[in-house]
Amino acid sequence: MKSTLKRAGYNKVQRQMNDVFIQFTSKVIFLIILLFSVNLFLAGHYTPGGGFVGGLLAASAIILLLMAYDYETVKKMIPVNFHLMISLGLALAIVVPTLLFLFGAPFFTHQHTYVTVPVFGEVALHTAVIFDVGVFLTVAGTSLLIVTLVGGTEK
Amino acid sequence: MTNFINIVVIISIIIFAFAMLGMIYRVIKGPTLHDRVITLDAFGVTLMGMIGLVSMALDTSYMLVVIMLIGMIGFIATIGFAKFLEKGVIIENDRDNNS
Numbered sequence: 417m418k419s420t421l422k423r424a425g426y427n428k429v430q431r432q433m434n435d436v437f438i439q440f441t442s443k444v445i446f447l448i449i450l451l452f453s454v455n456l457f458l459a460g461h462y463t464p465g466g467g468f469v470g471g472l473l474a475a476s477a478i479i480l481l482l483m484a485y486d487y488e489t490v491k492k493m494i495p496v497n498f499h500l501m502i503s504l505g506l507a508l509a510i511v512v513p514t515l516l517f518l519f520g521a522p523f524f525t526h527q528h529t530y531v532t533v534p535v536f537g538e539v540a541l542h543t544a545v546i547f548d549v550g551v552f553l554t555v556a557g558t559s560l561l562i563v564t565l566v567g568g569t570e571k
Numbered sequence: 572m573t574n575f576i577n578i579v580v581i582i583s584i585i586i587f588a589f590a591m592l593g594m595i596y597r598v599i600k601g602p603t604l605h606d607r608v609i610t611l612d613a614f615g616v617t618l619m620g621m622i623g624l625v626s627m628a629l630d631t632s633y634m635l636v637v638i639m640l641i642g643m644i645g646f647i648a649t650i651g652f653a654k655f656l657e658k659g660v661i662i663e664n665d666r667d668n669n670s
Contacts, residue, residue, distance in 0.1 A: 438650065449643055456636065464636050473643065480647050483654055486666040567662045
C-alpha cells in the first residue's frame with residue numbers, strides 16, 4: 417500500500433490508510449448491535465437479558481465505532497456527554513423506587529397496569545422499565561468513560 | 572428427544588471440551604502473539620458451538636441469545652486484536668491530524 421501510493425506520486429504517506437472496508441462495515445454492524453441491545457433490554461423481564469447486558473452491548477457498539485474511526489470523529493457523530501449520561505441514569509434509578517416508597521408502598525414495589533393499544537391489543541405498562549433505563553444509561557456511560565479514559569492515546 | 576440424538580449430543584460435548592483444552596494449552600504455550608490471538612478467536616467459536624449443544628441437551632431455547640451475544644463480542648474482540656497487532660494503538664485520538 418505504502419509503496420503503491422509513493423509510486424503514484426503521494427509524498428506524505430501514513431501507515432495503514434486502507435480502512436475503507438472496516439469503516440463501511442462498522443457503520444452497518446453498529447446499527448445491528450444497537451438493535452440487539454434494545455431487544456435484550458426489553459426482553460429482560462421474563463427471559464435472559466436486562467439493563468446491564470443491554471448497556472454493555474450498546475457500549476461495545478460505540479467501541480466498535482471508536483476502533484474503526486477515531487475519538488474526535490465519534491465525538492462529532494454522537495455528541496453525548498458521558499458524565500451527564502451516568503448522572504441521569506443514577507437519578508432515574510434512585511428516584512423511581514423512592515417515589516413508590518413515598519406513595520405508601522414498600523421500597524422497590526413496582527406498579528403495573530394494562531393499556532389497550534389499537535394495533536397491538538393489550539399492553540402491560542410497568543414502572544420497572546424506568547428503573548431499568550437508569551441501569552442501562554449508567555452501565556453504558558461508565559464503560560464508555562472507562563474505555564475512553566484508559567484506552568485513549570494522549571494528545 | 573430420542574435416545575440416539577441424546578448420545579450424539581453428549582459425545583459431541585466431550586469432543587468440544589477436549590478441543591477447548593487443546594486451545595488453552597496453545598494460549599499458554601504459544602510461541603508468538605499471533606498464535607494466541609487466533610486461538611482466542613477459535614475459542615469463542617467453539618464456545619458458541621458448545622452452548623448450542625448444551626441448549627440441545629437441556630431442550631431449551633433461552634440460550635440462543637447467549638450464542639448471538641458471544642458472536643458479537645467475539646467479532647469486536649477480533650477487530651481489536653487485529654488493530655493492535657497491525658498498528659499498536661487501538662483507539663486513536665485524531666487519525667488525520669486535521670483538527
